[in-house]
Amino acid sequence: MDINKGPYSNHLKLWRKPAEENCTMDEFQDSDETAFVIEEITTIIKDTVEATIGSSAYIQNRINQWTSSVVETSLNQLSKLNKPFKYIVTCIILQKNGAGLHTASSCFWDSTMDGSCTVRWENKSMYCIVTVFGLAV
Amino acid sequence: MEEYNAGEEVSFNADEASVTVKECIEGIIGGLDYNQNKVNQWTASIVEHSLTQLVKQGKPFKFIVNCAIMQKSGAGLHTANSCYWDTATDGSCTVRWENRTMYCVVSVFAVAVTC
Numbered sequence A: 001m002d003i004n005k006g007p008y009s010n011h012l013k014l015w016r017k018p019a020e021e022n023c024t025m026d027e028f029q030d031s032d033e034t035a036f037v038i039e040e041i042t043t044i045i046k047d048t049v050e051a052t053i054g055s056s057a058y059i060q061n062r063i064n065q066w067t068s069s070v071v072e073t074s075l076n077q078l079s080k081l082n083k084p085f086k087y088i089v090t091c092i093i094l095q096k097n098g099a100g101l102h103t104a105s106s107c108f109w110d111s112t113m114d115g116s117c118t119v120r121w122e123n124k125s126m127y128c129i130v131t132v133f134g135l136a137v
Numbered sequence B: 001m002e003e004y005n006a007g008e009e010v011s012f013n014a015d016e017a018s019v020t021v022k023e024c025i026e027g028i029i030g031g032l033d034y035n036q037n038k039v040n041q042w043t044a045s046i047v048e049h050s051l052t053q054l055v056k057q058g059k060p061f062k063f064i065v066n067c068a069i070m071q072k073s074g075a076g077l078h079t080a081n082s083c084y085w086d087t088a089t090d091g092s093c094t095v096r097w098e099n100r101t102m103y104c105v106v107s108v109f110a111v112a113v114t115c
Helices: A009-015 A025-030 A038-053 A063-080 B014-029 B039-056
Strands: A085-095 A101-108 A115-122 A126-136 B061-071 B077-084 B091-098 B102-112
Touching (some): A038 A063, A038 A115, A038 A126, A101 B039
């Protein structure tokens, strides 16, 4: 399949920025407001997880609420940043029981503008892994 | 003159993606038991293979494929996801698979590329 031909070749131009693009001072300053800033997002997620399950032990009846609450609150906070991004937030809560858990993810996107970050949190009875994917609009 | 109408919006077909992903999982861990040494390879293979198959369909989407493999040992596992996107064109699908010794959960998120 030749990706330079065919009906979607226009879309693929999105993912190839010309190397000789000039970057003026104005563009550079603006880029902070339109970039995926990992530290900022990590802080937001850590705070959300702490606030939702910070002091709790693994309770089977509450887990559904917790996972939903973590993703919804995180998403609310992220949308308040008012950046031109679409977000996907996933949350995994795993009881500490000796079981093995492996996760992997693979993304087909614009690597210059899109990004992801993963926050791992744990307490005595459970692990919580939250991943945020941000895709530029 | 392009055959493709540039103004047409395509939405994500979750069923088709589901079938693609199931076949990938079966192909990679189909008859196998949980093996700690191999799990890393398996998760990586599943996501890469699924992504390749999805991209081959030639649709104007960015994709994120997520895979979790967990040993069956009585532990509780809960996952949730929430998305802030254009509900008309973007979508996701989750495939849950299991055998005697492990669970495998693969999620695909597709975000339309706007031109």
